[in-house]
Amino acid sequence: MNTLSYGLLALLSANSLSGYELTQNIKPLWRAGHSQIYPLLMSMEQQGYITFKLIEQTDKPDKKEYSITKAGLEQLRQWVETTAEPPVLRDELHFKLYSLWLSNPEEAKDLLLKRAEFCKSELERYKVLLKANEVLRDERGETRELKATTFGRYLLIHKRVLDMESSIQFCEWALEELESNQ
Numbered sequence: 001m002n003t004l005s006y007g008l009l010a011l012l013s014a015n016s017l018s019g020y021e022l023t024q025n026i027k028p029l030w031r032a033g034h035s036q037i038y039p040l041l042m043s044m045e046q047q048g049y050i051t052f053k054l055i056e057q058t059d060k061p062d063k064k065e066y067s068i069t070k071a072g073l074e075q076l077r078q079w080v081e082t083t084a085e086p087p088v089l090r091d092e093l094h095f096k097l098y099s100l101w102l103s104n105p106e107e108a109k110d111l112l113l114k115r116a117e118f119c120k121s122e123l124e125r126y127k128v129l130l131k132a133n134e135v136l137r138d139e140r141g142e143t144r145e146l147k148a149t150t151f152g153r154y155l156l157i158h159k160r161v162l163d164m165e166s167s168i169q170f171c172e173w174a175l176e177e178l179e180s181n182q
C-alpha cells in the first residue's frame with residue numbers, strides 16, 4: 001500500500017464514493033489522476049480493503065460506488081498511528097524565485113500577483129469547505145473531538161486556510177521588497 005492508497009481509504013472512511021468522486025475529492029490533497037487511482041482501487045478491492053456496489057444508470061455508463069471494509073478501516077487505523085514522513089516540498093514558484101534575478105521587475109511582480117490571486121481564490125474555497133464540514137458535523141450530531149468523523153477534515157481544511165493566508169502574506173511581503181529595491 002502506498003500513500004495514495006491510504007488517502008483513498010481515508011476518503012472512503014467518511015463516505016462511499018465512485019471512482020470519479022474519489023478522483024475529484026483527492027485533488028486538493030494529493031496530485032493523482034484516473035490512471036493511478038483505478039488500478040489502486042482494483043488492488044485494494046482484491047486485498048479486501050474496499051468493496052463496491054454497481055450502480056446502474058440509464059443516461060450514463062454504470063458506475064461503481066466504493067466503500068471501505070472493516071479490514072480497510074483497520075489497515076487505515078494502523079497507518080494513521082505511524083509517524084508521517086517529512087513533507088515533500090514541490091513548488092515551481094520556488095525555482096522561479098531563486099532565479100528571479102533574470103526577470104524584469106514587471107514580470108517578477110506579475111508572478112507574485114498571480115500567486116497571491118490563486119491563494120486568495122483557494123482561501124475562499126477552503127472557507128466554503130470549512131462551512132460545509134460544519135454542516136456535516138451538525139447533521140451527524142458530532143462535536144469537535146478526536147472521535148468525530150469530521151474532526152480530522154476540520155483540522156486539515158483549517159491547515160490549508162492557514163497555508164493560503166501565509167502564502168498571501170509572503171506574496172505581499174515579496175512585492176513590497178521588489179518595490180523598495182527598485
